[in-house]
Amino acid sequence: MTEPSGVNSLLRDKRVMVTGGSRGLGRALCEQLSAAGAAVAFNYSGDDEGAAQTLAAITASGTRGRAFKVSVLDESGLSRMIGDIEREWDGVDVLVNNAGVSQPLPLPLMEEGDWDHVMDINAKGAFLASRAVLKGMIRRRRGCILNIGSLAGLRLIEAPVHYSASKAAIKGFTQALAKEVARYQIRVNCLAPGLLEEGVGQSLPEHRLQEYVKHVALGRIGTLQEVARFAAFLVSDRNSYMNGETILMDGGL
Amino acid sequence: MTSAGRAEGLRCLVLGGSGYVGSAVCRALASQGMRVAFTYWKNDASAKSLADELPGSVALRADLTQFAQATAAVDSAAQIWGGLDALIQCAGTAGEPSLYTRDAAVKPDRLLAISESGWDEMMDLTSKSTFAACQAAAQAMGEGGGHIVVVGSMDGVKSVPSPVHYASAKGALRAMVQALAKELGKRRILVNMIAPGILDGGVARLLSEQERQEYVKHCSLKRIGTAAEIAQFVAWLVTENTYVTGQSILLDGGL
Numbered sequence: 455m456t457e458p459s460g461v462n463s464l465l466r467d468k469r470v471m472v473t474g475g476s477r478g479l480g481r482a483l484c485e486q487l488s489a490a491g492a493a494v495a496f497n498y499s500g501d502d503e504g505a506a507q508t509l510a511a512i513t514a515s516g517t518r519g520r521a522f523k524v525s526v527l528d529e530s531g532l533s534r535m536i537g538d539i540e541r542e543w544d545g546v547d548v549l550v551n552n553a554g555v556s557q558p559l560p561l562p563l564m565e566e567g568d569w570d571h572v573m574d575i576n577a578k579g580a581f582l583a584s585r586a587v588l589k590g591m592i593r594r595r596r597g598c599i600l601n602i603g604s605l606a607g608l609r610l611i612e613a614p615v616h617y618s619a620s621k622a623a624i625k626g627f628t629q630a631l632a633k634e635v636a637r638y639q640i641r642v643n644c645l646a647p648g649l650l651e652e653g654v655g656q657s658l659p660e661h662r663l664q665e666y667v668k669h670v671a672l673g674r675i676g677t678l679q680e681v682a683r684f685a686a687f688l689v690s691d692r693n694s695y696m697n698g699e700t701i702l703m704d705g706g707l
Numbered sequence: 708m709t710s711a712g713r714a715e716g717l718r719c720l721v722l723g724g725s726g727y728v729g730s731a732v733c734r735a736l737a738s739q740g741m742r743v744a745f746t747y748w749k750n751d752a753s754a755k756s757l758a759d760e761l762p763g764s765v766a767l768r769a770d771l772t773q774f775a776q777a778t779a780a781v782d783s784a785a786q787i788w789g790g791l792d793a794l795i796q797c798a799g800t801a802g803e804p805s806l807y808t809r810d811a812a813v814k815p816d817r818l819l820a821i822s823e824s825g826w827d828e829m830m831d832l833t834s835k836s837t838f839a840a841c842q843a844a845a846q847a848m849g850e851g852g853g854h855i856v857v858v859g860s861m862d863g864v865k866s867v868p869s870p871v872h873y874a875s876a877k878g879a880l881r882a883m884v885q886a887l888a889k890e891l892g893k894r895r896i897l898v899n900m901i902a903p904g905i906l907d908g909g910v911a912r913l914l915s916e917q918e919r920q921e922y923v924k925h926c927s928l929k930r931i932g933t934a935a936e937i938a939q940f941v942a943w944l945v946t947e948n949t950y951v952t953g954q955s956i957l958l959d960g961g962l
Contacts (some may be wrong), residue, residue: 632961634929641961671892671952680950687943695904695936697927697961704951706888706897 464690466491469543473497473526473583475505476554478652479602479678483550485511486521486682490690492548495539497532499553515606518543526553532586540590543696548650548689549587551580551601551624556617558577558657569616576620580627592638598689601628603646605704607653612662617654619630621646625700632698641697645685648704671706714739714946718791720784721745722771722840723798725753727909731934732795735942737761739935744784746771746798771798771836772828781843791847793854793945794840799876799910800832806870807913818871826872833876837883841898845891852895854945857884858898858937860910861959868918877902881955888953897952901940904959905931928960 470487474480475496481504488494494512498505498521501533505521512519520539524531539546554576557568580601591597606613607621625644632642649655655675658666667674681703687693688701719736723729724745730753737743744765747754749766758766765787769780785791801807802825806817841855862869863877881900888898905911905922911931916923922927937958944951 463731474774633927636929636961639928641928671889672895672897672950673893676950677960683947684951687947692939692940695928695958695960696940696956697959699957701951701962702954703951705950706892 462490464686464692465548466599468492468544468547468689469539469548470494470548470689471496471539471583472550472552473548473579474490474499475521476501476509479647479650479681480552481508481511482678482682483685484508485515486679486686487689488512488515488517488519491517491688493543495520495522495535495543495546497522497524497526497535497553499523500522508647519593526583527574529582531581536586536590542555545590545594546587547597549583549597549599549687550689551583551599552603553583554615556621556654556657559614559616561615564614564616572614572616573620573623576617577623577627580624584631588635588640591640592616593640597640599631599640599642600685601615601642601644603628603644603700604654605646605648605707607704608619608646608700608702609707614653628700629698643688643692643696643698644668644700645681645688646700646702646707647676647681648702650681651675669707670704674705676703676705709909714741716943717741717793717794717945718784718788719743719793719945720781720791720844721795721797722777723747723796724766725750725757726797728903728906728934728937730757730942731795731938732797732858733757733761733764734933735938736795736945739740739946740943741793741945744787746780749776771840771855772831774835774839777836777839778843781840781847785847790849790851790852791844793856794844795941795945796837796840796855796857798832798836799858800829801910801913802829802870804875804913808915821870821872829872829876830879834879834883837880841883841887845894845896848894848896852893853897854948855887855896855898856941856944857890857898857900858941859902859955861902861904861957861962864902864955864957865959865962884955885953892952895947897944897948899944899948899951899953900955901937901944902955902957902959903932903937903956904962906937907931907933909934922962925962926959930960932958932960
C-alpha cells in the first residue's frame, strides 16, 4: 500500500471502526485516525450532513472511508455493517466505542426513559458494537478496542447521574472485556476525557465552566484534537502492553 | 505536524540512562531526533557503550542518592543546551537482592529484613532524587513548558507482593506526580508517571522463576513486558502530549 499523502504512518494498514462519527469527538477521531494512515469506517444515527463532512475529511487524508447510517442499538444493523466492512476491507483491526449522549437533567426530573436512553447509547451501544466486531477479531487472533469514557464516570463531579453511571459502566466494561479477550491478543482500554470544547461542557452555564477551569492544572478545557491524537497512539502497535486501563485526560483536575 | 517534527531537537535528560529501561528510553528518544543526555553511576561500561551508540548524546556521572548531584545533573544538561524540554526519571533500585529470594507468603519475614539504611537508600534514590531533579528541571524549563515523565512501578499503584520500602517509594512518586502536575500546570509543564508491570530485565531479574510465572498467570496478555514498550509510551508523552497530566499510567499487560 502506498503511504497516504501528508500523513504519518502510526496506523498505516489499520482498519478502524468508530461509533458515532458524524460530529464532535467522533469526527475528530475519524479525522485523526485517518491522518495517521488508517482506513476509517464510522456509523451515525441521523446527521447525514455531518456524516458527509466526516467522510470527506477521511478521504481527504488519502485513506479509505465508509459511513453507515446505523444506530449503535440496532443489533442486526451493526452486524450487517461489520459484515460489509469485513468483506470490503477483509477485517477490522480497531474499534473505538465513542457514540454517546447526555442530557443536563437533575435526578428528580429524570424520567425512566431518560435513564434508559443514556444508558442504552453509552453503555449498551458499546456492548453491541464490541460484540459485532469481536467475532472477526477473535477469529484473526488480534485487535484493539478503545472505549471513550469520561471524567464524570471516575471522579466526584457535578454531572447528570445517568451520564456518570453510564461512563462508570464503561470502565467496568473495559476491565472485564480486557480480561476476557486478552487470550486472543485483543487489547481493550478506555480513554476518559474531562470537559472538552464540544460535548457535555457546552451545556454548562458559564460560571460553572469557569469554576471547573479554575481547578484544571493547565487552566483550560481540552480540545477534540488532543483527545483524538492520544486515541490514535493508544490504538497503535506502539502501545502494546497496556490492557484494561482507563486513562484520565483532564488537564490535571 | 508529524511526531518527528515535534520531536526533532527536543532537549531531554534521562536519569538512570544506563539502566535497562533508561537505555531503551534514550534509544527511543534519540531515534526520533531528540537530543539526549543521561546519568549513570556505577555502570561505566554501559554508559560508554550507550554514548557510543547514540552520537551526540551526553553521559553525566551522578550519584542520585545525593540531592546536590541530582540537581547538578539537571543543571549540567540545561547548561549544555541552554534549557531543557523533558526530564525522564528512570533511576531506581530494587534494594537488597536477598529480599526477593524470600517467599513472603511462606515466611512472612521480609518486612523485618528491611533495614533503616535500606529504607533510606530506597527513598533517597527513588523519591528524593526525583524531587531534586524535578525542582531543578522546573527551573530549567522556565516559562516555556516541558515534560516530566517518571518511570515508577505498578507496585506503587496496585496491591502486589513487593518489598514494603519499594512499594512505598513508588507510591510516593505517584503522589509527587499529582502534586507536581498541579503546581507546574500553569507553566505548561506536564507531569506523568508510567507504572510498568514486570519487565524482561532490570529489577525483575531479581524475581524467582516462580514469581514471574505467577505474574504471567494473572497478567491478561500472558507475558512480561519489555523496556522498548515502556520507552515507546515515554516518547509519545514527551513529543505529542498536550493535555494528559498528573496521571499514573499502568503498563502491566492487564494484571
